[in-house]
Amino acid sequence: MNVILLGAPGAGKGTQGAILAERTGLPRVATGDLLRAAVDDKTPLGEQAASYMHRGLLVPDEIILSLIQQVLESPQAANGIIMDGFPRTVAQAEAVEKLLSARGTRVDHAVTFNVPEPDLVQRLLGRASQEGRTDDTPEAIRKRLVVYRELTEPLIEFFQTRGILREIDGVGSVEDIAERVMEAVGA
Ligand code: AMP
Numbered sequence: 001m002n003v004i005l006l007g008a009p010g011a012g013k014g015t016q017g018a019i020l021a022e023r024t025g026l027p028r029v030a031t032g033d034l035l036r037a038a039v040d041d042k043t044p045l046g047e048q049a050a051s052y053m054h055r056g057l058l059v060p061d062e063i064i065l066s067l068i069q070q071v072l073e074s075p076q077a078a079n080g081i082i083m084d085g086f087p088r089t090v091a092q093a094e095a096v097e098k099l100l101s102a103r104g105t106r107v108d109h110a111v112t113f114n115v116p117e118p119d120l121v122q123r124l125l126g127r128a129s130q131e132g133r134t135d136d137t138p139e140a141i142r143k144r145l146v147v148y149r150e151l152t153e154p155l156i157e158f159f160q161t162r163g164i165l166r167e168i169d170g171v172g173s174v175e176d177i178a179e180r181v182m183e184a185v186g187a
Pocket of ligand 1: 033052058059084087092
């Protein structure tokens with residue numbers, strides 16, 4: 001089973017992705033985590049990505065696609081995968097479809113979390129004080145939400161036309177939302 005977790009920054013993808021991975025036994029891959037590790041390790045890819053991330057912009061598709069390709073072609077993805085934070089553009093979504101179909105598989109569920117914008121900002125500002133992420137400044141948060149609306153939100157329609165969109169209410173307790181996610185993916 002291949003699952004994509006869609007949703008704005010702060011919608012709960014990371015938290016719910018980790019729970020879904022634990023309950024299904026599928027690996028969760030988060031491009032944001034991979035990129036932050038590359039930035040910390042000061043790899044060439046990390047150095048390229050950092051300036052975009054700090055400003056709340058998306059890292060260019062070609063950088064993400066090289067990461068995604070390695071992940072989707074790896075043995076750990078053979079039985080399925082939970083994709084957290086990618087695809088984030090239509091070009092990335094098309095690339096994911098192509099890479100999976102080359103392995104004779106497909107995206108089974110695209111889960112989107114509905115959370116009102118004021119709640120998103122509140123959550124992101126709260127996380128900023130706890131985790132100290134460099135892109136959780138008020139300015140970068142505003143930019144990430146605009147980028148989400150412009151570049152990532154169109155994926156909702158993209159997956160809706162494929163009949164695999166699962167929309168869930170992203171407001172409530174972590175456990176309630178986790179149950180909604182399990183139900184949405186039929187697990
Ligand atoms: P996240 O942890 O998913 O919120 O991602 C943090 C930052 O990493 C984003 O604001 C982007 O700068 C970058 N990023 C993560 N995933 C992607 C992606 N699929 N495409 C482009 N940029 C990404």
